[in-house]
Amino acid sequence: MPAHYVVVPGARIDGIVARAADRVLQEEALAVAKSVAQEEVRARVSAHPMPGAVLEFLVEQWLKLMMIIHVRRGPASEAWQHAIEAMEQLIWSVQPKDTPEDRRKLATIVPPLIKRIGAGMEAAGIEHEVREFFFAELMKIHTQIMGAPMKGKGEAPAQASAATPALDFASSVTIRNPYGAGEVQVSAAELAEADSAANAAHRGYGSGEANYPDDLKQGDWVELKVVKEGENEDGKEERRPVRLIFISPRKTRYIFSDRGETDYIECTRSEITRRFRTGEAVYMEEEPEVPFFERIMGGVISKMRGATAAA
Numbered sequence: 001m002p003a004h005y006v007v008v009p010g011a012r013i014d015g016i017v018a019r020a021a022d023r024v025l026q027e028e029a030l031a032v033a034k035s036v037a038q039e040e041v042r043a044r045v046s047a048h049p050m051p052g053a054v055l056e057f058l059v060e061q062w063l064k065l066m067m068i069i070h071v072r073r074g075p076a077s078e079a080w081q082h083a084i085e086a087m088e089q090l091i092w093s094v095q096p097k098d099t100p101e102d103r104r105k106l107a108t109i110v111p112p113l114i115k116r117i118g119a120g121m122e123a124a125g126i127e128h129e130v131r132e133f134f135f136a137e138l139m140k141i142h143t144q145i146m147g148a149p150m151k152g153k154g155e156a157p158a159q160a161s162a163a164t165p166a167l168d169f170a171s172s173v174t175i176r177n178p179y180g181a182g183e184v185q186v187s188a189a190e191l192a193e194a195d196s197a198a199n200a201a202h203r204g205y206g207s208g209e210a211n212y213p214d215d216l217k218q219g220d221w222v223e224l225k226v227v228k229e230g231e232n233e234d235g236k237e238e239r240r241p242v243r244l245i246f247i248s249p250r251k252t253r254y255i256f257s258d259r260g261e262t263d264y265i266e267c268t269r270s271e272i273t274r275r276f277r278t279g280e281a282v283y284m285e286e287e288p289e290v291p292f293f294e295r296i297m298g299g300v301i302s303k304m305r306g307a308t309a310a311a
Contacts, residue, residue: 017255017264021246024253024266026179031191032250033070037063038169038188040084044091053137054094061134062087064175065124067186071178086116094141098150110142125176125183190252190268212276212283213254213269220244221284222256224275226265241288259288 041063045055062083069079089109097103114135121131172187216222224242242256242265254272256265267275275281 014261017245017257020255020264020266021248024246024248024255027186028191028248028250028252029071030067030175030178030184030186031188031252033067034063034169034173034186034188035191036070036075037066040066041087042169044087048091048095050091050094051137051141053134054090054141057134058087058090059169061121061124061126061130064126064173065120067173067175068124068178082116083120086113086120089113090117094138094145096148097145100150103146106142106146114138190270191250212281213272214251216244216247216254216283218244218247221287223282223284223288224256224265225280241284243287 041058045058066080066083069077069083073079090113093106093110093113097106118131118135170189172185174183174185177184221241221243223239225237225239226242227237240258242258244254245257245264246255247253252269254267254269256267257263272281276283
């Protein structure tokens with residue numbers, strides 16, 4: 001399917017594209033945060049069997065807090081380390097305790113742990129009902145652990161009730177927007193695709209040995225099949241030269257502008273990749289020549305602007 005222009009009649013698109021680029025950068029930063037946070041969670045919950053309520057909480061709720069911290073403060077911050085420590089303490093607290101020492105330690109750490117988890121859920125904007133349900137379940141788990149018979153000397157230690165199932169973080173996550181009001185939905189699918197492609201060998205499609213879109217640079221020209229939609233437009237397909245004016249740092253999004261800087265196109269990585277493979281996008285070795293009519297009109301407009309300024 002051809003690309004669609006976003007039309008901005010009668011105005012340069014600098015500000016509009018800047019806002020679009022800011023949005024793309026935010027989306028990419030959130031995707032990176034999701035990818036990093038879920039790996040931290042995966043590494044810890046996969047190492048220990050644990051009750052389903054705790055597993056669900058870490059994967060579905062604590063993950064949100066870690067994503068927000070990653071965006072706002074970064075993975076080197078104290079807040080990030082505190083979030084990981086709280087997760088590790090929570091996981092330890094729900095493992096069987098077969099010695100008096102471990103049970104005394106559990107009784108000691110539970111109150112500050114509950115306080116820390118509560119503060120984290122507040123910061124992440126987790127619903128009150130979710131908090132109440134989790135704390136009620138956690139109290140049941142801790143009560144069972146403290147009341148379970150201790151193993152005698154030489155007996156095998158007790159095991160947690162169930163093995164941790166395989167984890168799937170593919171679905172998107174809705175979190176409190178760290179860049180403003182409201183909520184935002186985050187998916188790392190485009191990021192994973194871009195990272196996978198960056199590590200792959202050149203596939204050799206496009207011009208010569210180039211590997212598009214990875215080899216595209218800001219300022220490159222591409223002939224793109226588009227559908228022009230807007231006022232007084234009939235939606236007909238046409239091929240037009242467009243210039244690449246923005247690439248997101250992880251190469252998940254590409255923004256192109258027409259020559260007159262009145263229209264722009266935003267493409268995901270998968271979209272522009274498919275267009276190169278199907279021939280809907282063709283790399284241009286050099287900047288296309290300005291058509292005669294556009295050169296004439298450009299000269300007329302320049303003279304009119306000069307006359308207006310002189311007046």
